[in-house]
Amino acid sequence: MKKRADLHIHTIYSDGIKTPEEILRMAVKANLGAISITDHDSVDAYKELYKISNKYQIEIITGIEFSCYEDEQEIHVLAYNFDINNKELVHALNTFKKAREVRAKRIISKLKKINIELNLEEISKIAGVAPITRPHIAFALIDKGYVTSQREAFNLYLSDGKPCYEPKYNFSIKEALELINKCDGIAVLAHPSDTISPEMLYNLIEMGIDGIEVVHPSQNNTIERHLTQIANQYWLIATGGSDYHGSRDYDDSNFGKYTVPFSVLQSIKSRNQKRIF
Incomplete structure (x- = not known):
């Protein structure tokens, strides 16, 4: 059986409840071949991962999930295979x-x-x-x-509209894409069916995203097929993962279930090499 990859996982370094090493152990148990930790606006998990990753036969690709706003709508953008020490990213x-x-x-x-x-x-x-x-x-x-x-x-x-709601720092899609480019990364639209209208999706494709998250717990088989068609039509990388946090009732059962072929990692790496800045 060919190993697969989960490219959407959270740890204690954002809003997850598992440490990076606990995630690695879970990945081994689930027979995953690769993972990406995609904490919200943080790469701190990788400082720990790089110290312990040689103990596990798991390939690790750098990841992060940015919280962005476009037309007053919150949209999440995943980035992969970038330099976590890039000065502009750190800033x-x-x-x-x-x-x-x-x-x-x-x-x-x-x-x-x-x-x-x-x-x-x-x-x-x-x-x-x-x-x-x-x-x-x-x-x-x-x-x-x-x-x-x-x-x-x-x-x-x-929540928005409630008495103690306070909006997040306003980080636009354009700013996110520019930052990801400067880090030599790949930009992927996270769980598009969950928050994004078809019109917004096509606008974001025109803005230059490299991929869309096709596999996600919020997206059923029909949506997966539709998003795969869009990815193929626009030469986008079709990624996916469990969006594991560990704090929700369904998280543990989803881990190892929402995955993508190992070949997706090579597509991400190839897109990095072919991009012209």
């Missing part, structure tokens, strides 16, 4: 991290106005090595007894 990720902390402080301030007391230190402890995100604030609300679940926290306070 951008530091900017994002600081912006997340500012955002957290603003959410805390809004919560205080409705008599909900949280502080940045306790949220930072929950986040651990990861940048602070809304799920970490939701966990703090649970710990303090203000809500009983993440869903309740978002429905009452943290």
Whole structure:
């Protein structure tokens, strides 16, 4: 049986609950041949991965998931096979991290106005090595007894339109594509059927994305076939993965199930080599 690849996985360095080494062990157990850690706006997992990867017979390709905005719509862009030490990337990720902390402080301030007391230190402890995100604030609300679940926290306070919502740092698709190009990476549109209209999809293709995520838990077989046709028509790389976080009921059963052929890695590497900057 030919080994396959999961190119969409999150760890404790963003909003996942597993360490990079735990992910590697899971990948071996699932008989995967390759993985990419695609943490949100972070490549910190690779500092750990490179120290331990020689213990596992798993190929690792660098990855990240950028949170972008286009026409006031949040869109996620995956990047692969890039230089994690690129100076402009490092600067951008530091900017994002600081912006997340500012955002957290603003959410805390809004919560205080409705008599909900949280502080940045306790949220930072929950986040651990990861940048602070809304799920970490939701966990703090649970710990303090203000809500009983993440869903309740978002429905009452943290989602768009709710009293304590605070928008993310505005990073456009154009900026993301320019940054990925500067890092010699490959840009892939994440789970397009989940958030993106057909019109937006074709606009993004015209903007220069290199691939689309065809295989994803949010996309059924019919959608997969449709996206594969689009990828073939526009010479895009068809990628995929489990979008594993570890915190959702279905995560463990999805790991090893949502994969792509090993040949997709070679397509990514070949596109890097053929690109003219």
